[in-house]
Structures are given as C-alpha cells and as structure tokens.
Amino acid sequence: MSSVTIRGVRKKYGAMDVLHGIDLEIRDREFVVLVGPSGCGKSTLLRMIAGLESISAGDILIGDRVVNDVPAKARDIAMVFQNYALYPHMSVYENMSFSLRLKRMTKDVIDRKVREAAEILNLSKFLDRSPRQLSGGQRQRVAMGRALVRDAQVFLFDEPLSNLDAKLRVVMRTEIKALHQRLQTTSVYVTHDQIEAMTMADRIVVMNAGRIEQIGTPLELYDTPANLFVADFIGSPSMNFLRGTLDNGGLRLADGTLLPLEKVGRGTLGQKVVFGIRPEHLVLSEDSRNLAAEVEVVEPTGANIQVYAKVAGSPLCAVFTERHDFRPGQRIMLSWDYERSHLFDDATGQRL
Amino acid sequence: MTSKTTRSILYWAILSPLMVVILFPFGVMFVTAVRPRAELFTYPPTWGFSEFRWENFSEMWVKTNFGGALLNSLYVSISATVVALVLSIPAAYAMSRYRFAGKGAYRTFLLMTQMMSPIVLVLGLFRLMMALGLVNDLNSLVLTYAAFNMAFTIWMLQSYFNSIPRDLEEAAWMDGASHLTSLVRIFLPLAVPAMVVTAIFTFINSWNEFVLALTMMRSSEDFTLPVQIYAQVAGRYQVEWHHVMAATVLATVPVAIVFSWLQRYLIRGMALGAVK
Amino acid sequence: MANRIQKSVPLMMILPGLALAVAIIGYPIFDLAWTSLQDVSRFGKLTGFNGGENYAEVFGDPLFWESLWRTGIWTLAVVLGTLAISMPVAMILNDDFYGRGLARVIIMLPWAISLTMTAVVWRWALNGRAGLLNATLMNAGIIDQPIEWLATASTAFVVEILVGILVSIPFTTTILLGGLSSMPQDAYEAAVVDGASGWHQFRYITLPLMKPFINIAIVLNVIYVFNSLPIIWVMTEGGPANGTDILVTYLYKLAFRFGQLGKASAISLIMFFVLLAFTMLYVALVSRNDRDDAAPEEEV
Structure with missing residues (x-):
C-alpha cells in the first residue's frame, strides 16, 4: 500500500490540452473518487497513474518513486476497467491467476490466493466458467478478483459500475466500499455519478474541463461548495440558483423582487451575485415576506415530495419529507435556514 | 399459412x-464432365447423355497435366498467402493500435493499391520481372499476389483487430505482462480466427488469379490451374470439352x-471495417 | 530516447509490407511512364525518347476510340445492371425467411469461382452447335435453331455484359447487405407508427440511409469492371474482328501479341490516370462516410 502524488501534471493531445496542471496528494489507504462530467479529464488522469497514457509535463509518484517513465507492468498497480476487460479465452480461474502466473509464483500459492479472493467475492462456484457464461455483476466481481489477488500498491477503478443496472450498481457500490474497509488498499475511483462519489469516497476530487474544481470530503463538498460548478454538480436534485444584485435588506432579483436576506454580510452592496439553496433546505412558511412560488409540477417519490415551481420567473425545486397536498397553480411561501444558503460571485463563480 | x-x-x-442462371454453369460443368466424348456435339444439343463416364476425370488428369498445374497453384497460393499475412499482421496491428505520423497517408496508399x-x-x-530474371519463375507470382492482396488483408485484419x-x-x-507477453498470450489467441479467415480469402484470390499468371508464365509446365485450363480452350482447333469441364469441376x-462456408465472415469483415 | 524508439515501433511494423507494395505496385507505374515516352523495340529495348509519339499513335488509332467507347458501355451496363439486381436481392436477403442461409450461399457462389473458369464454362455453354444454353432454349421451345452466340460481335458483347453482371452481383450484394444490416431498426418502427407504407419506408428511410453504400458499390464496381479482362478475353479474346475489344483486351493484345510496347505503355498510363480519378472519388466518399460516422469523441 502506498500514497500517490500528482504534481503539476499536464496532458496534451497534439495542440489540445486535456489536463492543465493537476496537483493532488492521495494518502496511503485513502479511497479517493475523481468525479466530473464526461470529457473533464478524469479517466485520462487515472490512465496516467496506471501508466497507460504518457505524461506531457509534471510528475506522478507512487510512494516516493517517480513513475513517469516506469511502464504499466512495473508500477505494481491493479486496475478494474469499465468494460471489465476479462480475457475471453480464459476461465475465471485463469483470468484471476494470470498476473500471478506471470510472476512465476508456485502453483500452491496461486491456488490459495485465487481461492481466497474468490471466497471474498462469492465467486468460488464459477472458477471454471468462461467470462461469457457470467452475468454482468459476476463479471464485475471477476474483474475485481483479478485486482484483489495482486496485493497491489494501488487499486484503480475506471467507471466500474457504469455497465450494471441501477439496483446492482447500488449493491456493488456497497461491496466495493466494504472491501476497501477490509483491505485498506489505496484506491482511486473514477465516476461521473456524484452519488457514487458521495457514498464511497473518503475524499472527492471534482474535475471540470481538465482542472480540479475542489477537493474535499463528501460533506465538505455538500456543505461548502467552493464554486458554482461544484454546487451544481454535487447533490440531487441540484441546488437552486437565483441571480440578482445585493441591495439593502436583501437580494434584488431581475424582476425587481427583493429577496430578504437576514444579513448580506458576505458581499458588497451592488455586487452581482448568485444565491444558492438546496431543494431539501427549503421549508414551507406562513410569512408573506418570504419567497413566493407558484407550483408547476409535483412529483411524489414516496420518501419525499419534489415540487417544481417558478419564483420570479426562474425555475426552482423544493423537496419536503412531510406529505403535503400541493396542486399545480397553487401559491406557496418558502423560507430557509440562512446558515444553509450559499452565495457566489456571479462573475467568477467563486463562493462568497 | x-x-x-x-x-x-x-x-x-x-x-x-x-x-x-447462377446454377446453370454448374449444371453445364457436371453434365459435360461426365458424358462420353462422342456425345459432346450431338444435334440437336441436349442435356441428356447415355452413361456416366467417371474415367473422364482420370484421363483428363493425365492428358492436361492437371497434377502439375495443381501443384503450381498450391505452391503459389500458399506462399503468397504466407508472405501477405506475415507482412500484413504487424501492419494491421499498428493501424489498429497506434497513432503515428503518416497513418492517414498510409491508409490512402493502401486504398490506392487496392484499386x-x-x-x-x-x-x-x-x-x-524480366529485369529480375523472374519470368517463368513461380516466385514472381508469389511476390505480385502478396503485394496485390496486402491492402485487402491489412484492411480485413485491421477491422477484426479493432473489434478486439x-x-x-x-x-x-x-x-x-510486457508488450510481447500480452501480444502472445492475450492478443494473438483472440486474433487467430481473423487470421485464418483472412488467409483463406487470400488463398482463394491467388488461386483464381488469371492475368498475371497468363503473362508471367510462358512455358506450360509452370502454368497455374486457370491458365492451364484456359490453354486447353484458347487457340485450339479441337477442344476436348469433357476434359476441360472435368478440370473446371476439380479446380x-x-x-x-470452402468459400460458401466462410462467406459470412467476409460479409462481417466488410460490414465491420471495409465499407465504413 | 525511449520515447523515440517507441514512436518508431508502428513504422517498423508497416515498413516491410510498404516496401513490397512500393516495389511491386509503385515501381511499374514509373517504368510505364518512362517507357511510354520512348521508342521501344519488340523485345522491350528502349531506343530513345520520341516526344509523345506513342500517345499520338494511340489517339490516332480508331481501334483505341472504339475500345474506349465499348469500355464505357461495358462498364456502365454491367455496373447499373448489377446494382438494379443487387438492391432487391440484398433487401430480400436482409429479411428473415425460410432457407435464407441457403439462398445467401447460392447468390454468393459466383464470387467463389475464378472469372476464368466461369468464362470457360460459359464459352462452352454458349457453343453455337452443342451448347447447353441452346439445348435449354430449344427444349423450352423458345428457339428452334441453335444460335451462334459468340460468332457475331453484337450478341457476344451482350452475353458478355450479362455474365459480367452475374459475377458482380455477389460482391455488390455483400456491400449493400453490410449497409442494410447497419440500418437502425427503430427508424422503421417509428415510420410504421407514423403511417408510412412499404414504398414510403423504402423511399424515405432505406434509400437515403443506403446512399453512401450505394455510392461505394458503384465506384468500386466501376473500378473492377473497367479493369476486368478474363470474361471477354476467355470468351472472345476481343473478337470477332475486334468487335468486343475493350481497353484492357486491346492493351493486352498490343503488349503481348503485337509487341507494340510503347503504345501499350501509353494506354496503361492513360488507364492508370482514369483509375486514379475513380480511386480519389472513392477515397473522398469513404472519408466522407467516416466523418459522418465519427461520434463526438468520448473521453478515453
């Protein structure tokens, strides 16, 4: 097990910059998730750690060793691929033992390790099957088993759950997390799914357009997003944003409505800002000075009710855990806990 | 219903x-190959004949030097296939797996040679071939067939390699695993079917080629089968059609x-890479 | 350093094949161009430049123009005839019906046989006295005298075109099948829901989506048919009286029968440029399709 250090790493494809200088310190035994929309460079970064992509500038260290010029096979890293990459002409047993056979371990050692891993992953019954004969979830487990037998320094996961159906994804998510808690191997996990990131990570790295937007624990990202991008990306349904200008006593929205903010404090008068509030932090209120919204669509999920409404011409979503009987066209008054609202500079997108 | x-x-x-219409020539071939010589030119012409003369085949074998031509064809087709494949496999792998300068130009060049x-x-x-002293040498055909087939083999192999x-x-x-190990233990085992199919089509192409064989091989003991059979027909006063048809059947x-058995792979290969 | 070695790996892999192709396919083109500008003896000895005289001779030869004209008819007739038959055949073979596997095998059969053999068999089948085509037609009562199919140029040429069509069908059908099998099924389902008839589906979905494949089939067939020697050579050798000569048979006779090597090189080179033009057209078509297909690139 080992730490991974990324220093000023850049990636160019021809004239195109895919990564613009990434700095990241992944601690020993940590489970770090790289998350971002597709095309943000997260998979490229992962493949650079793996040694499958060359590094245009900067350094990658595994432990204290710079591995820029170390080929993939010598990095002692295990990787789980998006499409599993199981060798179709080998049985499950052969798939899992391939790396050990390459290392010329004795038959007994190989057998013990493969059976141990198979036991952990509930694959003991399938060792003689070929990958073709397995279900998606089982293939996923074999791919993990192949990584598991290695006792590698670092595990890399490249969107490993994206080919599974929604239910199985939740199950495997938990299994991977449990596995990490048991083995404590340093892990880097790439996904575009923020829920996966939130549930699994010790720390999340939010990436966008080849840059890191924010690094933090799941709750740090949720409670104090550093900028509009992170605020929008983390959380589901997404945070509501209202644009306006800071005025005496509150936020002046585009249509002239004054949104009362108890204290403006964080910005200067006249500054253009974006006010953010998560749907689950909105509460119903009787006070007519609060935010007036007109209900458009109501979506009960059973566990809660999601209400899509219009406020001063902008769309807004609210989530209530108590049951209410809302109707389209109905006017409701909303308020929120000031501590849970967010304010961003409209020009830079940075948190105020 | x-x-x-x-x-x-x-x-x-x-x-x-x-x-x-497609099956008609096959009928003509068989019916002529097994009929007695005397019934070749009956009037009015008819499909029917009095007896199956299987001896036509053995007579033909001796009289037309079928065996010699068969060996020539086998030698040329197998060698050309081996040469084409040995040169195409690495090229197709490079095309499928690497980005490199000049790849587009190379692809265009292949298309040109294909045409x-x-x-x-x-x-x-x-x-x-005159200059190289290879006229009347079967190896001239080996080299030219390999060269003319290479665009096809690279194309075909690449489209299969892309699917791995x-x-x-x-x-x-x-x-x-090192690059070599992964090539030998992972890639090649998976690529074997593609290589076999490509080899067989290259073999068939070489087996059927006419113009170059007609031109390069000037003496009858070097003829390949298509030329040998053509020589039984062209410029002769009397053509032994029953022998010619017997030879055509065997050739x-x-x-x-084999082709019928494999044609689906050709269709697949073309659907995968060729046309797109 | 290591990087430079790595960069040269793919080049090393394509180099041996490239060398062979350049030697066998590239060099003769230069040799032909060189030869076409010189006086050449019967035995291939170059005896000095003659300033385009070979070309002048070619263009002054009525046989060249006749062959060129006939090449045009031959190519056009075979290519269009092939397409007209292959399109419905491909559509049928793309549909599900009993015995489809067998039908495919039979339709593809002419592809497996060398053109030479096919032509030899047809030459016999069309024999004016005892040919089995005559036998069949007489049995059916369509004709009562055997016809000397290959003895007059006009019938011979028509028959050769028909055989040309027959042997081009498998390849063309294969290309069209490749296109049809990649057709999005849901587009048809949507069209049915929208109330499109069978004809409408063909006209507004199949045909537009098939256009790139049809284009490619046409260009490739033009190239192959334009170049095809064996059928005409084996069945009539361009005869009788040069009445079925196309450029390739004319070229072959000049080169290997009459020993007019300078003139033959000139024709070769002219044909090479015609071919080059078609090939460029093909490359343009293929790369246009590639662009259309290229999805916005996913992160890798």
Whole structure:
C-alpha cells in the first residue's frame, strides 16, 4: 500500500490540452473518487497513474518513486476497467491467476490466493466458467478478483459500475466500499455519478474541463461548495440558483423582487451575485415576506415530495419529507435556514 | 399459412430466376464432365447423355497435366498467402493500435493499391520481372499476389483487430505482462480466427488469379490451374470439352465449398471495417 | 530516447509490407511512364525518347476510340445492371425467411469461382452447335435453331455484359447487405407508427440511409469492371474482328501479341490516370462516410 502524488501534471493531445496542471496528494489507504462530467479529464488522469497514457509535463509518484517513465507492468498497480476487460479465452480461474502466473509464483500459492479472493467475492462456484457464461455483476466481481489477488500498491477503478443496472450498481457500490474497509488498499475511483462519489469516497476530487474544481470530503463538498460548478454538480436534485444584485435588506432579483436576506454580510452592496439553496433546505412558511412560488409540477417519490415551481420567473425545486397536498397553480411561501444558503460571485463563480 | 411462410415462398419465387442462371454453369460443368466424348456435339444439343463416364476425370488428369498445374497453384497460393499475412499482421496491428505520423497517408496508399488492378500494371510488372530474371519463375507470382492482396488483408485484419478491445491488452500490462507477453498470450489467441479467415480469402484470390499468371508464365509446365485450363480452350482447333469441364469441376468445387462456408465472415469483415 | 524508439515501433511494423507494395505496385507505374515516352523495340529495348509519339499513335488509332467507347458501355451496363439486381436481392436477403442461409450461399457462389473458369464454362455453354444454353432454349421451345452466340460481335458483347453482371452481383450484394444490416431498426418502427407504407419506408428511410453504400458499390464496381479482362478475353479474346475489344483486351493484345510496347505503355498510363480519378472519388466518399460516422469523441 502506498500514497500517490500528482504534481503539476499536464496532458496534451497534439495542440489540445486535456489536463492543465493537476496537483493532488492521495494518502496511503485513502479511497479517493475523481468525479466530473464526461470529457473533464478524469479517466485520462487515472490512465496516467496506471501508466497507460504518457505524461506531457509534471510528475506522478507512487510512494516516493517517480513513475513517469516506469511502464504499466512495473508500477505494481491493479486496475478494474469499465468494460471489465476479462480475457475471453480464459476461465475465471485463469483470468484471476494470470498476473500471478506471470510472476512465476508456485502453483500452491496461486491456488490459495485465487481461492481466497474468490471466497471474498462469492465467486468460488464459477472458477471454471468462461467470462461469457457470467452475468454482468459476476463479471464485475471477476474483474475485481483479478485486482484483489495482486496485493497491489494501488487499486484503480475506471467507471466500474457504469455497465450494471441501477439496483446492482447500488449493491456493488456497497461491496466495493466494504472491501476497501477490509483491505485498506489505496484506491482511486473514477465516476461521473456524484452519488457514487458521495457514498464511497473518503475524499472527492471534482474535475471540470481538465482542472480540479475542489477537493474535499463528501460533506465538505455538500456543505461548502467552493464554486458554482461544484454546487451544481454535487447533490440531487441540484441546488437552486437565483441571480440578482445585493441591495439593502436583501437580494434584488431581475424582476425587481427583493429577496430578504437576514444579513448580506458576505458581499458588497451592488455586487452581482448568485444565491444558492438546496431543494431539501427549503421549508414551507406562513410569512408573506418570504419567497413566493407558484407550483408547476409535483412529483411524489414516496420518501419525499419534489415540487417544481417558478419564483420570479426562474425555475426552482423544493423537496419536503412531510406529505403535503400541493396542486399545480397553487401559491406557496418558502423560507430557509440562512446558515444553509450559499452565495457566489456571479462573475467568477467563486463562493462568497 | 403464417406470414413468414408466405414471405418465404414469395422471396424464393423472386430469387429463383437469378438462382437458375447462377446454377446453370454448374449444371453445364457436371453434365459435360461426365458424358462420353462422342456425345459432346450431338444435334440437336441436349442435356441428356447415355452413361456416366467417371474415367473422364482420370484421363483428363493425365492428358492436361492437371497434377502439375495443381501443384503450381498450391505452391503459389500458399506462399503468397504466407508472405501477405506475415507482412500484413504487424501492419494491421499498428493501424489498429497506434497513432503515428503518416497513418492517414498510409491508409490512402493502401486504398490506392487496392484499386490498382494488375491488368493496368501488367506490362510494367512483366518488364520488372524480366529485369529480375523472374519470368517463368513461380516466385514472381508469389511476390505480385502478396503485394496485390496486402491492402485487402491489412484492411480485413485491421477491422477484426479493432473489434478486439484494447483494454484487454491494457489489463494484461496492468497484470504485469510486457508488450510481447500480452501480444502472445492475450492478443494473438483472440486474433487467430481473423487470421485464418483472412488467409483463406487470400488463398482463394491467388488461386483464381488469371492475368498475371497468363503473362508471367510462358512455358506450360509452370502454368497455374486457370491458365492451364484456359490453354486447353484458347487457340485450339479441337477442344476436348469433357476434359476441360472435368478440370473446371476439380479446380472450382473445393474452393467454392470452402468459400460458401466462410462467406459470412467476409460479409462481417466488410460490414465491420471495409465499407465504413 | 525511449520515447523515440517507441514512436518508431508502428513504422517498423508497416515498413516491410510498404516496401513490397512500393516495389511491386509503385515501381511499374514509373517504368510505364518512362517507357511510354520512348521508342521501344519488340523485345522491350528502349531506343530513345520520341516526344509523345506513342500517345499520338494511340489517339490516332480508331481501334483505341472504339475500345474506349465499348469500355464505357461495358462498364456502365454491367455496373447499373448489377446494382438494379443487387438492391432487391440484398433487401430480400436482409429479411428473415425460410432457407435464407441457403439462398445467401447460392447468390454468393459466383464470387467463389475464378472469372476464368466461369468464362470457360460459359464459352462452352454458349457453343453455337452443342451448347447447353441452346439445348435449354430449344427444349423450352423458345428457339428452334441453335444460335451462334459468340460468332457475331453484337450478341457476344451482350452475353458478355450479362455474365459480367452475374459475377458482380455477389460482391455488390455483400456491400449493400453490410449497409442494410447497419440500418437502425427503430427508424422503421417509428415510420410504421407514423403511417408510412412499404414504398414510403423504402423511399424515405432505406434509400437515403443506403446512399453512401450505394455510392461505394458503384465506384468500386466501376473500378473492377473497367479493369476486368478474363470474361471477354476467355470468351472472345476481343473478337470477332475486334468487335468486343475493350481497353484492357486491346492493351493486352498490343503488349503481348503485337509487341507494340510503347503504345501499350501509353494506354496503361492513360488507364492508370482514369483509375486514379475513380480511386480519389472513392477515397473522398469513404472519408466522407467516416466523418459522418465519427461520434463526438468520448473521453478515453
């Protein structure tokens, strides 16, 4: 097990910059998730750690060793691929033992390790099957088993759950997390799914357009997003944003409505800002000075009710855990806990 | 009647005239190959004949030097296939797996060579082989067939190689395999079917080639089968048609069977890479 | 350093094949161009430049123009005839019906046989006295005298075109099948829901989506048919009286029968440029399709 250090790493494809200088310190035994929309460079970064992509500038260290010029096979890293990459002409047993056979371990050692891993992953019954004969979830487990037998320094996961159906994804998510808690191997996990990131990570790295937007624990990202991008990306349904200008006593929205903010404090008068509030932090209120919204669509999920409404011409979503009987066209008054609202500079997108 | 049954009857009815025309030469071949010589030119012409003369085949074998031509054809086709494949496999792998400068130009060059037919170049090729002293040498055919088939083999192999996921090799590297090991233990085993299919089509192409063989081989003991059979027909006062047809049967039927068995792979290969 | 070695790996892999192709396919083109500008003896000895005289001779030869004209008819007739038959055949073979596997095998059969053999068999089948085509037609009562199919140029040429069509069908059908099998099924389902008839589906979905494949089939067939020697050579050798000569048979006779090597090189080179033009057209078509197909690139 080992730490991974990324220093000023850049990636160019021809004239195109895919990564613009990434700095990241992944601690020993940590489970770090790289998350971002597709095309943000997260998979490229992962493949650079793996040694499958060359590094245009900067350094990658595994432990204290710079591995820029170390080929993939010598990095002692295990990787789980998006499409599993199981060798179709080998049985499950052969798939899992391939790396050990390459290392010329004795038959007994190989057998013990493969059976141990198979036991952990509930694959003991399938060792003689070929990958073709397995279900998606089982293939996923074999791919993990192949990584598991290695006792590698670092595990890399490249969107490993994206080919599974929604239910199985939740199950495997938990299994991977449990596995990490048991083995404590340093892990880097790439996904575009923020829920996966939130549930699994010790720390999340939010990436966008080849840059890191924010690094933090799941709750740090949720409670104090550093900028509009992170605020929008983390959380589901997404945070509501209202644009306006800071005025005496509150936020002046585009249509002239004054949104009362108890204290403006964080910005200067006249500054253009974006006010953010998560749907689950909105509460119903009787006070007519609060935010007036007109209900458009109501979506009960059973566990809660999601209400899509219009406020001063902008769309807004609210989530209530108590049951209410809302109707389209109905006017409701909303308020929120000031501590849970967010304010961003409209020009830079940075948190105020 | 189910709609599928109706449809099947309709389709077969539409296709049947074409099929009759396709199968007609095969009928002609067989019926002529087994009839007695005396019944070749009966009047009025007829499909019927008095007896099956299987001896036609053995007579033909001796009289037309079929065995010699067969050996020549086998030598040329097998060697050309081996040469083409040995040169194409690495090239197809490079095309499928690497980005490199000049890849687009190389692809265009391959397309050009694919389009260049031997007939346009035949005079230049003949002069080249003269200069190399390879006229009347079967190896001249080996080289030219290999060269003219290479665009096809690279194309075909590349489209199959592309369908072998790259991450299998990457997974092998991560598992600690060198490039060579992953090539030998992961990639090649998966590529074998593609290579076999490509080899067989190259073999058939070489087996059937006419123009170059006609031009380069000037003496009858070097003839390949198509030229040998053509020589039984061209410029002769009296053609032994029953022997010619017997020879055609022997030269085409085995190839046709193998081809029919493999044609779906050709269709797949073309669907995968060629046309797109 | 290591990087430079790595960069040269793919080049090393394509180099041996490239060398062979350049030697066998590239060199003769230069040799032909060189030869076409010189006086050449019967035995291939170059005896000095003659300033385009070979070309002048070619263009002054009525046989060249006749062959060129006939090449045009031959190519056009075979290519269009092939397409007209292959399109419905491909559509049928793409549909599900009993015995489809067998039907495919039969339709593809002519592809497996060398053109030479096919032509030899047809030459016999069309024999004016005892040919089995005559036998069949007489049995059916369509004719009562055997016809000398290959003895007059006009019938011979028509028959050769028909054989040309027959042997081009498998390849063309294969390309069209490749296109049809990649057709999005849901587009048809949507069209049915929208109330499109069978004809409408063909006209507004199949045909537009098939256009790139049809284009490629046409260009490839033009190239192959334009170059095809064996059928005409084996059946009539361009005869009788040069009445079925196309450029390739004319070229072959000049080069290997009459020993007019300078003139033959000139024709070769002219044909090479015609071919080059078609090939460029093909490359343009293929790369246009590639662009259309290229999805916005996913992160890798």
